[in-house]
Amino acid sequence: MFRKLIIATGNKGKYREFCEIIRDVAGENFADEIIFAPEISRMIVDETGKTYAENSMLKARAWAERSGLPCLADDSGLEVDALNGAPGLYSARVIQGGDSDKVSWLLGQLEGVENRRARFAAALCLCVPEKFTLITESYCPGKIIDSPRGYDGFGYDPVFLPNGYYLTFAELPGHVKNKISHRTNAFKKLNAHIKTDSL
Numbered sequence: 001m002f003r004k005l006i007i008a009t010g011n012k013g014k015y016r017e018f019c020e021i022i023r024d025v026a027g028e029n030f031a032d033e034i035i036f037a038p039e040i041s042r043m044i045v046d047e048t049g050k051t052y053a054e055n056s057m058l059k060a061r062a063w064a065e066r067s068g069l070p071c072l073a074d075d076s077g078l079e080v081d082a083l084n085g086a087p088g089l090y091s092a093r094v095i096q097g098g099d100s101d102k103v104s105w106l107l108g109q110l111e112g113v114e115n116r117r118a119r120f121a122a123a124l125c126l127c128v129p130e131k132f133t134l135i136t137e138s139y140c141p142g143k144i145i146d147s148p149r150g151y152d153g154f155g156y157d158p159v160f161l162p163n164g165y166y167l168t169f170a171e172l173p174g175h176v177k178n179k180i181s182h183r184t185n186a187f188k189k190l191n192a193h194i195k196t197d198s199l
Contacts, residue, residue, distance in 0.1 A: 001194070002128075005031035008063040008073035010038040013154040018072065020174055021184050026191045031070075040066055052076060052089065052123035053135045060127035068129060074183060076122040078156045080106070080144060082115045091156070099155055103148055106156060116143040120160065122182035124190050134193060138185030153177070 007018050015036045022030050045062045049055040052075040060073035077091035087094040087106070095105050110116065119141040126134045141163050148158035150170025157169035162180055169177055178184050 001026075001029055002031040002070045004033045004035060004069050006035045006037055006040075006063060006067050006069045006071045008040075008059045008071050009036075010040075011154065012036065012038075014074075017174070017178065017181075017183065018074075021178050021181070021187050024175070024178055025184065025187055030191070035067075035069070037063075037067065047075065047089075049075075050089075052121055053125070053137060055089070056123040056125035057127070057133060057135060060125035061133065064127040064129050070126065070128045073125050073127070074122055074186070076120060076182060078106075078160065079119050079121055080110070081117040082113045083109055088121075100148075103156060103159055106144065107147070107159065110144055116145070118142060118144050118160065120156075120182040122186045124183065124186040126190055126194075134190060136186045136189035136193065138182055138189060140180055140182040140185065 007015050009015055009018075019034050022034065040063055045059050047055040047058060049058055055075035056073045059075065060071045063073060064071035075089075077088045079085045079088050091102070094102060119139045121137070121139050123135060123137045142161050144159050145161050145168065148170070149168045150158050152174065153170040160169045161167075162169065165172065169181075
């Protein structure tokens with residue numbers, strides 16, 4: 001479908017996850033080459049949107065304009081019921097520091113809280129220069145556990161237990177996580193739109 005597709009991230013883990021999702025959902029026909037371009041990630045894209053969809057579109061359009069290639073971008077976040085949906089849009093920047101700092105912040109916010117329900121949310125934007133921009137959204141429900149488990153994944157994965165599973169996102173094998181994740185669900189919708197020509 002696309003000769004080259006660029007993924008709008010400087011995060012190697014997220015890039016690998018997207019490659020696996022695309023191959024699992026759409027096979028080899030979606031893109032001949034999926035490109036990781038960390039040098040473009042140094043370009044500042046102000047995520048000023050008020051929704052995941054708006055932020056994903058800002059990134060996709062900026063990266064597509066910079067590279068001249070079709071670009072797939074996401075914006076995602078963890079929404080915790082007891083925190084009124086926080087950290088939400090600010091999941092990646094709720095505090096300064098690395099992933100472990102953000103996990104520690106979250107667990108501190110939930111200390112002594114019984115309601116641990118949460119969900120990962122994702123919006124994907126595919127921008128094909130001078131042709132179209134397509135956005136889809138989806139979720140993965142679960143709960144927050146008391147302490148981190150697992151070493152794979154990134155972000156809040158070590159404390160997120162998806163519904164119906166006893167392993168966290170950081171413990172699940174990649175091929176299992178990629179069957180149920182918020183990004184996978186959003187990409188399935190995106191791929192279905194393209195296949196049915198309902199753009």
